[in-house]
Amino acid sequence: MLFNSPQFIFLFLPIVFVGYFVLNSIAPVYISRAWLAACSLFFYGFWNPRYLPLILLSIALNFLIGRSLILYKKRAFLIAGIVFNLGLLGYYKYFDFFLENMNLLFSTDIPLLNLVLPLAISFFTFQQISYLVDCYRGKVENYNLINYVLFITFFPHLIAGPIVHHRIMMPQFQSASNLKINFENIALGIFVFSIGLFKKVMLADHFSTTVLDGMNYLDTITFFDAWTVTLSYTFQLYFDFSGYSDMAIGLALLFNIKLPINFDSPYKARNFQEMVSRWHITLTRFLYEYVYYPMQRWLSKRFFSSPRFKLNTNIKTSINVLFLFLLSGIWHGAGWNFIIWGLLMGIGVVVYRMWSKWNIKLPLFLAWGLTFCYANFILVFFRASNLDQALLLIKAMFGLNGFILPEQLSHVLSPLSTVGVHFGSTPLKDKYQALGLIILGFIIILGFKNTSETMKTFKPTLIYALFIAIIFVYSILNLTKVSEFLYFKF
Secondary structure, eight states: OOTTSHHIIIIIHHHHHHHHHHHHHHSOHHHHHHHHHHHHHHHHHTTOGGGHHHHHHHHHHHHHHHHHHHHHOOHHHHHHHHHHHHHHHHHHHHHHHHHHHHHHHHTOOOOOOOOOOOTTHHHHHHHHHHHHHHHHTTOOOOOOHHHHHHHHHOHHHHTTOOOOOHHHHHHHHHOGGGGSOOHHHHHHHHHHHHHHHHIIIIIIHHHHHHHHHHHTTTTTOOHHHHHHHHHHHHHHHHHHHHHHHHHHHHHHHHTTOOOOOOBOOGGGOSSHHHHHHHBSHHHHHHHIIIIIHHHHHHHIIIIITSGGGOOOHHHHHHHHHHHHHHHHHHHHOSSHHHHHHHHHHHHHHHHHHHHHHTTOOOOHHHHHHHHHHHHHHHHHHHHSSSHHHHHHHHHHHTTTTOEEEOGGGHHHHGGGGGGTEEESOOSOOOHHHHHHHHHHHHHHHHHSOOHHHHHHTOOOOHHHHHHHHHHHHHHHHTOSSOOOOGGGGO
């Protein structure tokens, strides 16, 4: 079941909403929480009931380990919990990748297990690891099982984030004022959800047609088509994840729950460190809080303090940053393309940090352009299914497959033929529509406020109501196909 599917919007969501607030008014509060948790588990199991026992097992063991950590503060319990969570994630997400590389390295023929990645395993694994660490640190109250299940499975954030923190979520579920219908939150939630739906249906899904078309012709794709495809994917990913994040926040608001902002106009960033801090904000926050800083302390104590590792602070920080983004790449997918993408992310941050240390300042437009182009370039590795695909596309982006423009432009741009530009047909379809969408994408991301900024000034007026109605109805009417969100595969 998808947020952008009719059965979710017109069936599942109304039933869950009405049931939750009716139960809040007639029954003890734990009944309504159990209802919401059960509906969230149904939402998860709707995809593939086979993996419902897996998430239930994960929740049960982490809950028991968390209670043991609260009571006894034994480091062994924390290590066992982390090993269990990472082992479960590693088995389903990386075991086949490990076998592939073993076969390649040692010329063996070990059969792959062809494991199907359980939905949302990366998200609920990290969320539960953060919970266990905080239990060990003494930062967690002794929640009951229903509260914990709801914390992990609350359907607006379950599938693709944001990665939420217990100290943000649980007080909201336990607040008496949140048990009643709040019409302001409903109006704001519908507004934000409708914007996200529009981004997904009318923007991201239209960019995807150009991307899918171009990926079929990687052997022959030329310079201009290659850039059209990569820019289309850059915008597809932006509006897809931005749309999902908006829809998640909007859905949670219907239940008086405020999820953290997870996406904050990263393509407006003027340096790469700023860009990565605005993209998937809760993942970056998790990696810094639960990986980067503990790793930094551990390395400083075990290695960097040794006379054999006399490194200055900048080099130490750069090593830690590279490792952090390498882990981010591995988290996103099991493949060398994701590993390279993660390293390139880290290199982008390290180069910016060095650049700022030297106090070099660029004109704002140039700084933005370099940041955006670098992000567009490394997303080739993020989109490609493997390294061979990525290298074919990069080859075309650098003009090694030639330069071909549509025949219709030959009269206007004929002087370009003297520098190797040819005019003729290429396999990529609907080039002008793709170009128009790319221009529209730039206008939207640079010329308009993002959703979180708009939320601050939102008022339930007639104008807003008309705007919501138009974009919601228009998006519903264009739901000719129901496509998954890109981050579902992570």
